[in-house]
Amino acid sequence: MKKVTIKDIANIAGVSISTVSRVLNGKGNVDPQLKERVLQVIKDTNFQPSSFARSFRKSSMQIDVVLSKWEEHYLRVLRGLTESLGEQQISVIPKTNLNNLGDFVVAIGEDFDDKLNASMTIGQELSSCSVVFDHFSTLNLIVSELLSKGIDSFAFLCEGLSNYRACKLYGAFMKIMFHHKIESYEIKMLNSKDPYDVAKELSILPGAILCSKDEIAAGVMKAFKDEGIKIPQQVSIIGYGNFSCGSLLGPSLSSVEYMNEETGRICGQYILKMINGEEIPKKIVLSTRLVKRESSL
Structure with a gap:
């Protein structure tokens, strides 16, 4: 028989895991009716909270982490x-x-579906506590700076709209083009095509190309270098993800960093609050930043 967990108790009682945690640990304020409902479910399921309470007191709790892909960020x-x-x-x-x-x-990634019953998702809105990123603000600052340097034509290259991040980046790019009244722009969806080949399909050489992944930016840079196009003198190229290999490219790749160690540490603080039965926001929005290198003006 499957062991009953506090997540099961929360689902049956129709409350959050943090509410069950507060009831089990006797911490925080819990509505008397909710508390009675949780206690009744514990009784009906013959749930034994002693092991949970003991592991909590010893600070030896285990957190399971699922990654959608084993990627660097x-x-x-x-x-x-x-x-x-x-x-x-x-x-x-x-x-x-x-x-x-x-x-x-804890689920880390942008490719999960709603079948995953996670306590926290990092990268997409899919749980009672979702950690997502402000893609718009950083991209808007990038475009604003490029405009100030006389660049007025743009392209956005994306792997496709199959995941949360790609959809958000596409939406942010379109909103920024509209906000700045930029008419000269082009969007290319790779959909499994090689970035090297897609770069050569652009109708014009834009002043700047924003890529949804560093791997795409690397392929575009290779295509342009083979064509004798100078980076960033003729075209600025900016990736997304800030993979370590980007600094090794020639020229080194400017890239937006979002998922990093600091993100993990911040999420750890919220998980501790969750374990302690404290209320936490349903959605936590973290900032991103441009790591500027040689590939952009």
Whole structure:
């Protein structure tokens, strides 16, 4: 028989995990009716909270982490999360499948579907606590700076609209073009095409190209270098993700950083609040930043 977890108790009682945690630990204010409902579910399911309470008191709770892909920026978040919770002697265990997940599950990535019942998702809105990023503000600052340097034509290259981040970046780019009344722009969806080939399909050479991933930007740079197009003198190129390999390209790649160790540490602080039964926001919006290198003016 499957072990009943506090997540199961929360689902049956129709309350949040944090509410169940407060009832179990006797911390915080809980509405008497909700408390009675939780206690009744605990009784009906024969849930034994002693092991949970004991692990909490010993600060040896395990947090399961699921990554949508084993990519560098997701691993950075995992490292920051591990460091933050490790200071409280709480174990963080990466999971390669969705079987036998624990009481607290953190999902890192932008490709999950609504079947994943996570305590926190980092990268898309898909749980009772979602950590997402302000893509618009940084892209708007980038475009504003390029406009101030006389660049008035743009292109946006995206892998497709199959995940949360790509859709948000596409929406932000379109909003920025409208906001600045920019008429000369082009959008290319790769949809599994090679960025090298797509770069050569652009109708004109724009003054700047924004790419939804660093890998796309690297392919575009290779295509332009083979054509003798100078970067950034003729075209500025900016990627997304700030992968470590970007600094090794020639010229080195300017890139927007969003998922990093600091993100993981911030999320660790919110997870501690969740474990302690404290109320936390349903949506947490973190900022992004441009790491400017040689590929952009």
